[in-house]
Amino acid sequence: MKALSKTAWVLGSDGARHRPAELFLEAHPDFEDALVAIIDSGLASRLQAEGVEFGAGVPRSPAVRRLLRRGGESLTELALAELLEEVRNELRSGSTTTQSIHEALDQIRIRGKVPISRVVERTGTGPKQRGGLGGWVLAPAL
16 A cells, blocks of 8 residues: 555646645545546545555645635635635745735635624624624624
């Protein structure tokens, strides 16, 4: 199995042969332009059961691009919070800019409708609480 993992033998969606680690078995939203293996699903399952890893060597897309591509609609609140933390870390490291983050955040809609600028820490009634304003603001359950 080690030889199969280290050899470029799997046909990719680009028409070339690749090592299994360089290909996914299906498209993945966190990996921009990642190639997909053209292989029988039964064979792929058997290879995986024997320890051949598909996609293990594919680098992830930058967090800002993943945020744009996945948006807030397909992410849970926790997954969105984790992705936003990655974006913040990319900003700190200098691998992204404040402008690109603002452009990405302007397009994000939580649950497909609420702009991320309307997300607040909490809603409710009483001292230091905000009402939901009829769904105009959202307090995610993190």
